[in-house]
Amino acid sequence: MKRGVTVLSPCYALCMSPVGINVPRADGPSKVRGDAQYVDDIRPADCLYGATVRSPRAHAKILEIRKDPNFNWAGITIVTAADIPAKNVVYLMTEDQPALAESVVRHVEEPVALVAAESRDRALDAVRHLEVITEDLPAIIDPRHSEGSEIKIFGADNIFKKIAIDKGGTTTGGTVIEGEYSVGHQEQLYIEPQGMIAIPREDQGLTFVGSMQCPFYIEKALAPMLGHTRMNVIQAATGGGFGGKEEYPSMVAAHAALLAIKTGKPVKMIYRRDEDLRATTKRHPSIIKIRSIVDHEGILHQWDADILMDGGAYNTLTPVVLSRALLHLTGPYRCPNQHLTGRAVATHTPPNGAFRGFGAPQAMWAVERHMDRIARTLGIDPVEIRRRNLLRDGDTTATGQTLTDTGALTVLDEALAAAQEPLQNDPIHPGGGEGRYARGRGVSLVFHGCGFTGNGEARIKGKVALELDGRCIKILTASTDIGQGVDTTFPQIAAAELGIDVERVSNAPHDTANVPDSGPTVASRTCMVVGGVVQKAAKQLRQALQIETASEETNFDMLLSLRDHQAPLRVMAEYQDDGSMEWEDETYQGDAYPTYGWSCSVVDLDVDLDTGEVLYRRHIGATDVGKAINPVIVTGQLEGGSLQGLGYATCEEVVVDDQGRMRNDRLTNYIIPTSLDAPEMVTRIIEIPYKGGPFGAKGIGEIPMDGPAPAAAQAIEQATKIVLDTLPMTPERVMNALEAVE
């Protein structure tokens, strides 16, 4: 076929299941035409525009919010903490974060007041004429100074969470190899900034329409502040999230709500790019130390690691991020004796939060750099050292989980085989490994726990409903499509289960007034876990329609014709713990994740020895996805995630000043890769089915973020002999290291 993409014929349902083929995206036509309605495209009648007044200092008393007497305040509404109807909190895991700072600010850019006006320009103008007068208090910006400091930010000791994992004991003899690895912030950089509209309802409640991953989070976050639950949340088309729209939209919604309540009108808040960069959550900076003991073959006998994570000024999701970091800090390697410790501490900086990978990219960076350090110390090939230690079926992890459907060796072999092929495309960069360009190749291997940690799913019990109305089936789910394709893949799963044409199945709008709580759209859980609930609901619908099996000629239409004049049929399914997972949250022992994805990255690059710039040539990713429900969508996830990983590796640096304020708060100076920076992508999909996922699917949203950075570091080392253990490997860091070698 000319395009190499499956083109669907109208009758394909008769000959093949819609799972595993490239059903075109349901949202494709509206997005390519520019019709898809993102939050800023929606303008309710009488809509006002909101803007935020923010703290100029990291830690300070608020003395006054001073209005410029020379400004024309007509038509401007101002909201402060005094206007909050009930509790001044945006609830997440704890109640420590206020909607608006009241007497003290705890991080720069913290919201202090809000304004609404009839136009966006007027609102922004008003913000410029409101000055927050403060008196500085001592601030902690460096996370290494936080624990036990006399300056209190959170609790008694400034620790959000402390975790330890122990396996086995200690070993004697062998070679001790120690290293320290660190990473800075990373910005999610969704191309659509944060945005939300709050619309007053007739029952004194509120409707929210906005850009988000998790509509039910907003309801839970705002109920304590509003003092009621009369609200519904509707997801608009969402221009990327990557974790950045997991929890932060609750803050935007809280602010829009306060302005809507005070003015009695709909209020739209759209962040400017610079504001979004300075004020919203980032990936947690971390410092990781690893001490390992290996024998002369390079076999691991002991692996001790410690991570210090900077949570910022409020708790947000930091304890969970730390948990995932620690659970990935052993890497995909077997070792009988392991001792892992982690602390997440508070600083007077903007809170860090969810970002694709959620702690794992930091951990995998350290683990993979440490494996390279072992290889370098012992003079063993870095790929060989990994091969000797990789986890295999039947091995147990640091938490005592016995592994099945383990893809480590398979993805390694597949990626290395793909690396034997020459580059397909035109050479994107000059060079050729001569003169000013040094050429290198690096390999990394990562795993990623799919879905929530431990008992997470059993606790939240995600729900999905299916509704048969006429001849079409609606899937009602809170799992949002943020570009990852769930409005296409869920219908594929349901249609496959029912044996019908996928075009007759669609996801209903993600409105909390109509859909059940499927849990949040996070943690690589949507397809694997909620998709499983979709499949279960489809089975229930089949039973309700008395269709025996999907595989036979179901004669769906005949069954429907019998029901033609009946009321719509609705079934609801809920995640059910099958008892196969055991997890102890107190001891961090047991089955940490339902299953794991496995991925190998091979990075080919040139280093410009004159500028220190890294020029990517090719990224090969071989990833165990369990089952690709839609291969084009899966490939898109893997390629996009890999490029975010390559950006993390070499160009994405957040520069902060002594107040913790992001200085490079523009797309001019916070650099994400362009089409010229991006390499040729070779994506190999490996399918080692997970029995708990729909049709064997594992979660794949986050794993491509984990491996590219360490593979790039190894490639730079191979090309130039320089060893970089700090991310990002900017041209400046590369040049400094090159000069040190000379």
Place this chain on the structure above:
Amino acid sequence: MIEFSLNGHAVKVQALPMTRLIDVLREHLRMTGTKEGCGEGECGACTILIDGVPVNSCLIPIVQADGTEITTVEGISKDDRLDPIQDAFIEYGAAQCGICTPGFIVAARALLDSDPHPSKRAVREALAGNLCRCTGYQKIVEAVVCALGED
């Protein structure tokens, strides 16, 4: 009064001369297919064509639009028929979250109008002013190259 042609239709706009073209399109004319990602000409989400040349509409004061022919994403498809580039974007999965998609499609249309047979390298160069955070760009490049065969 500023007059220009928008997707083949004559338009008259009353606006302050320094009003950004993107605001005229989105707010005055309610043509919201053109997106704003950064407001400083870095992301390319607001790419439109002025007399066939791709520009960032967030950097253009409306006064500069006077007497020009402007094409936005809404003018790329003809009579409800998608442009081959749009078809290819759907088939290749080149649109994920979709917020950058209108800008890419407009920029790709300009490329193919000026060079019907660009190399992959030329496609990457022509689209280097448009940022995408979802795809890693490869599917976008493939879609544009594929659309060549349809043009």
